[in-house]
Amino acid sequence: MDLFDSKNIKPMLIGEMQEAFDSNDYIYELKLDGERCIAYLDKNSTELRNKRNIKMLVKVPELSNIHKQVKHRCILDGELIVTKDGKPDFFEIQRRSLMSNTFKIQLAAAKLPASFTAFDILYYDDHAVKDLPLMQRRKLLEKNIKENNRISISRYIEDRGIEFYELAKQNELEGIVAKRKDSKYYLDKRTKDWIKIKNLKDDDFVVCGYILKGGGIVSVILGQYSSKELVYKGHVTLGISTGDFQLIKSTPEINTHPFNDFPSGNDNAVWIEPSLVCVVKYMMKTANGSLRQPVFKGLRDDKTPKDCIVK
Template identity: 30%
Template sequence: MVRKPTTEEPPPERAPRRPAAPDAAGRLGAYAAKRDFSRTSEPDAADAADAQDAAGAPRFVVQHHLATRLHHDLRLERDGVAVSWAVPKGLPDLPGVRHLAIQTEDHPLRYLTFEGDIPAGEYGGGPMRIWDSGTYEALEWGEGKATVRLHGRRHRGEYHLFRTDADQWMVVRADQPAAGELPPDPPALLPMLATAWPRPFDDDAWLFEVKWDGMRALARVQRPGRGTDGRTVLRARHGNDISPAWPELAGLWERVLARNAVLDGEIVALDDAGRPSFQRLQRRMHLDDERGVARAAKRAPVTYMVFDLLAVDGVELWREPLSDRLARLDEVLVPSGRVQRSAVFPGDGSVLFEAVREQGMEGVIGKRAASAYQPGRRSRDWRKVKVRREVSCVIGGWTTGEGRRSNSFGALLLGLYAEGELRYVGRAGTGFDEAELTSLAARLARLAAPEAPFADPPRVPGARWVRPELVCRIEYSEATEGGLLRVPVHKGLVDGADPRACTVEDFG
């Protein structure tokens, strides 16, 4: 099972709750006026009286509110209502860090346990989840100021709130965090890799999901609270930082209910039918100027499909079973248009495979439900079954083009390494659009070489050779007995790949 941190501070002794003020219901007029309770599931103002007489210390809640912009709502039970502030950066974790807090209307006490999705068009429309809750002590409470000590799961300490102008307040932490209260920075990990599998299968001990045709990326997220802004760092399969290329995913941290976490997923560009399009994605992979990236993000935005949670708030989840990791992922992830949870289908791999085949998608991945995550390793605990097989090949040359391609090239000459030598495995002449033909021809011209890099050069009319530095993805139906690709189709270049890592063992 998933291990939970054990640094929680015990709550204070329970004391009789302050009796409700006689005007509590009247203080909820502004709250009621802003909401249509026939549309929203938020507590009605009339619910206030139902929770006034419970015994115990006064309660607090911090709600993670993804409205027009993310903020945390701090609510303190006081005189029969929940006195409320919107805190854009959340409560600070360290003393000396000041965060803006905007006082909002008083809320009914039942709001202290509310979470759900407020409908679009309603006041504060958007997902709301409980970030923290517990009890508190009011050390000072006066006009325009309050000092409280929180006893929650995440926030355990003393905080000053003070008004600066009208509804504008500031909140600052007064004490140092206790040892172990704040989680360490998340670890640097490499993704676990799947083993190619020849056919789909069914097994109740396995979980199956769509194999997304995109770019694998681990996301390391950190929320504000220590004097810095929230941030998302995306790293590709080999650990290189690719965050600047995908600005629309910069807000991923807002969708994770954690101080920090590491997620595993795939960056995909969806076509008009909602299917992943690697070609759309590839057009953005080579952009490095800020303006070009921004234009491409508007023209072909991407989605991050999340399928694993490796670490959260100091807990190393990758050592736990996949089923436990996914349960924790569902607790901390709030999906949106740009961040989605990859759906899981227990047991029925064959049914899912036929569904993705009908939709023209790449394939499925089966994962053993009880398996731990193995960073940087390929394992049979994850098995990928492709509708058409795929391999990364080294470009060793090209053939001259004819007709419309007379100014570019006809086909790429492909190879894979075996025992240190580059072996010819076939040629791919389809899968290119006009823009790619032009850009790739220019790159090939810069890599021109006088001799073939292949140990067994093919006898192909019009062949031109290049230094074996570029790697491309090739889709094919099968490998012949002679080791050649049958019906190869170019799917795009693979930036940053090591050509010598492309070996004949990669044939699926």
């Protein structure tokens, strides 16, 4: 089936994380703190799907007409973002993606509208272009999109990766991505042609339970998968919003912990089905893999628990 008609694309993934570097073989883009999305746009309609192929337009109805901003039928890879105080705000786009009440979604869209930033094109006019080198795809992207406040094209610089990273760091942004200029687009593959250079470290974890402490403080219990087994990864207490905790609390409870080994210090824990995924940012990992100064960034529905892997 035609790539556009099938609407089942699993995007290419970043395959490596390393320190900032300079190279004429790469372009450098900002790493936007949003939700990855594939956009299917033709002359009559917009379709947005996240990495799990869940339809997202119902969550961001203000983007229903971005198809009017492209000259030819296309498939775009990019980031769904909500900007707050001049920066992409991960919590706001994740909060929106978890909403189901139409009226609340409309209020959120009016207050903090979402936008789509495209950084790649996989299909142009009537054929796939994923086998073209990145720089040729970028030319098609720039040729095809008429930017407005709902859809834009990711900017990039060449050569000066270290300087660009330092600028992102100074502005407390998530980091940058380096992409090899001659790279093709490989569907559903993790490739070292794309390199992540992060300022704020974060990772995805399975929400395995919680502990209620004094003064209304909640500590969420984290896990990640090693092969088919859940491994205990500690707790996070800072940053948990009331809305996220209500979702965690409403998840069905289970009688015992889901880990292979019982983690100490969890005698008062409420264990839940390991079905939710959250993002936690932190300063660094200790020698035994625990997190230094963890802060809860939010729940996310664009990843499954099995995607949360011990690194």
